[in-house]
Amino acid sequence: MKKEKLSNYFDWVKAIWLTSRGNLLDFTNRKYLVGIYQDQFQNIVFMKAGQMGLSERAISEAVWIADQLNAVTLYCFPAQLQLQDFVQARLNPVLNASEYLRARIDKTEDDKRVEKLGLKRIGKGYIYFRGSQNPKQIVSVDSDCIFLDERDRFDDENVPFIEKRLLASKLKWRRELSTPTIPGFGIHNSYLGSDQRVWEIPCKKCGTWQEIDFFKHIDFENKIVRCEQCGKAIDRFSEGRWTPQNPKSKIHGYKISGIYNPTVTVADLVAKYNNAQLSGFSALQQFFNQDLGLPYEVTGQSLVQSELDGCKRDYLAPLQEKTNCYAGCDVGNRLHVVVVQKLDELKMRVVWAGTVENFLGPYNSIESIMERYDIKTIVIDKKPEVKKVKELLERFPQKVYAADYPTINFPVNQYFIWDDIKYEVRLDRTTSLDYVVSDIQNQRIEFPGNIQSIPGFYDHLQASVRIQEKNKRTGTEVARWVEKGADHFFHALSFARMAQSRGIIGKALLDYYAKPDQGVTPNIMDWLRVKGERIF
Numbered sequence: 001m002k003k004e005k006l007s008n009y010f011d012w013v014k015a016i017w018l019t020s021r022g023n024l025l026d027f028t029n030r031k032y033l034v035g036i037y038q039d040q041f042q043n044i045v046f047m048k049a050g051q052m053g054l055s056e057r058a059i060s061e062a063v064w065i066a067d068q069l070n071a072v073t074l075y076c077f078p079a080q081l082q083l084q085d086f087v088q089a090r091l092n093p094v095l096n097a098s099e100y101l102r103a104r105i106d107k108t109e110d111d112k113r114v115e116k117l118g119l120k121r122i123g124k125g126y127i128y129f130r131g132s133q134n135p136k137q138i139v140s141v142d143s144d145c146i147f148l149d150e151r152d153r154f155d156d157e158n159v160p161f162i163e164k165r166l167l168a169s170k171l172k173w174r175r176e177l178s179t180p181t182i183p184g185f186g187i188h189n190s191y192l193g194s195d196q197r198v199w200e201i202p203c204k205k206c207g208t209w210q211e212i213d214f215f216k217h218i219d220f221e222n223k224i225v226r227c228e229q230c231g232k233a234i235d236r237f238s239e240g241r242w243t244p245q246n247p248k249s250k251i252h253g254y255k256i257s258g259i260y261n262p263t264v265t266v267a268d269l270v271a272k273y274n275n276a277q278l279s280g281f282s283a284l285q286q287f288f289n290q291d292l293g294l295p296y297e298v299t300g301q302s303l304v305q306s307e308l309d310g311c312k313r314d315y316l317a318p319l320q321e322k323t324n325c326y327a328g329c330d331v332g333n334r335l336h337v338v339v340v341q342k343l344d345e346l347k348m349r350v351v352w353a354g355t356v357e358n359f360l361g362p363y364n365s366i367e368s369i370m371e372r373y374d375i376k377t378i379v380i381d382k383k384p385e386v387k388k389v390k391e392l393l394e395r396f397p398q399k400v401y402a403a404d405y406p407t408i409n410f411p412v413n414q415y416f417i418w419d420d421i422k423y424e425v426r427l428d429r430t431t432s433l434d435y436v437v438s439d440i441q442n443q444r445i446e447f448p449g450n451i452q453s454i455p456g457f458y459d460h461l462q463a464s465v466r467i468q469e470k471n472k473r474t475g476t477e478v479a480r481w482v483e484k485g486a487d488h489f490f491h492a493l494s495f496a497r498m499a500q501s502r503g504i505i506g507k508a509l510l511d512y513y514a515k516p517d518q519g520v521t522p523n524i525m526d527w528l529r530v531k532g533e534r535i536f
Contacts (some may be wrong), residue, residue, distance in 0.1 A: 043252065072144050083118065132155045197383060204232075273287055348500050436493055463486060
């Protein structure tokens with residue numbers, strides 16, 4: 001093929017690229033892909049349903065950038081393990097099957113060694129593969145183009161590190177793609193900031209152009225797509241066009257609906273929807289996210305104001321209490337602190353909540369709060385101020401525990417691990433926040449009558465949404481809390497709850513987990529250590 005032909009990405013893909021199954025790309029039944037492959041705008045967002053051909057679009061462009069532009073690409077997934085599976089299953093078979101690409105990656109011994117570190121050399125260009133959870137690996141790469149694949153499952157704190165890898169490049173291309181999760185979060189938020197392109201097809205009878213909507217255009221009884229104007233049947237795979245809904249944006253954004261998937265029939269979609277309605281929230285979310293490519297949020301998966309109001313009692317904050325007080329602190333631009341008084345084994349009440357600027361000092365500090373309320377135990381976010389947390393621990397020995405949310409699997413009967421050597425507590429993020437919500441919904445946490453005078457308190461507790469998603473490797477359903485905005489008081493209250501749990505002895509966590517209304521808050525004394533071994 002002529003050199004100038006290969007320099008055009010769309011021509012290169014049609015001439016060079018085979019899928020991991022050895023097939024040519026399908027632009028006949030997937031006409032919506034043509035415009036997507038022809039678009040090489042600087043910044044592009046793809047909000048998609050599952051199995052719509054967008055991962056193939058992303059990885060093939062990454063290879064083309066290395067091959068034809070001699071440039072460097074940083075290709076990111078949520079976790080390193082996912083990347084390894086993706087490279088082995090989706091990329092390596094393509095590279096091995098193409099005579100042209102095999103010649104472009106003729107490996108030296110050095111190449112074979114660096115490939116183990118997540119690096120491919122193609123021609124004079126490179127592709128770095130990284131997981132979003134490891135900022136140290138990310139900051140070592142200066143890139144011309146970044147890909148954020150499965151964006152909604154990224155560690156949000158590390159995304160800015162990825163963005164900064166483009167600063168030294170003239171190209172500065174950016175690609176973001178994912179199935180959505182909840183409204184206003186991740187890929188959906190990015191799509192809302194784009195020019196919001198939708199795929200429209202015409203009705204051959206009346207000529208009306210329309211974006212096919214599952215609930216407007218699907219005839220559930222006859223399992224066909226109908227024109228919204230004249231009611232006649234429409235061929236969902238006919239020629240169409242991408243139409244921007246927000247043309248002033250300088251970001252190209254594509255909404256790729258599963259309705260246009262040629263491997264799924266309308267009858268399949270209707271059956272999946274009917275089954276999801278019977279199966280509950282998790283199945284409905286999967287249907288909207290994976291099958292339709294739409295964000296989904298259901299009432300009841302986040303705290304609502306009436307639940308918070310139900311915890312109000314006839315007292316005002318701040319209380320000048322010094323009896324049985326504990327605290328939690330979430331570390332951000334400011335220090336968000338919640339002080340609670342333990343009432344009994346099941347209940348506690350908020351006596352003070354607010355923000356302070358400093359860790360130590362006589363005023364406007366955690367130290368001043370500790371002394372004012374004679375705090376028995378405070379649990380504080382370990383990161384990012386690790387050094388300052390250690391200084392606080394030295395100032396209040398045996399009263400300060402640094403909290404961490406590690407990416408490990410906790411057993412059902414122990415969602416926390418206390419470390420009395422380092423004075424740390426490792427928490428299962430989802431379960432610990434679940435308990436806070438359960439305690440609020442069952443009014444085991446009391447709020448002062450003027451709680452809403454504390455700036456941001458209600459907003460922070462309502463900012464997170466609990467979602468269910470399927471683990472791609474195990475196929476099991478996994479729950480997690482996703483923040484749509486600042487949620488510092490939510491975590492601070494969770495930490496305070498953990499701090500006061502240190503005062504309860506001798507009750508097994510499994511009992512509490514199985515019967516939260518009848519049990520008591522679990523704590524480290526459920527497990528005794530003798531020479532480092534756990535015993536009952």
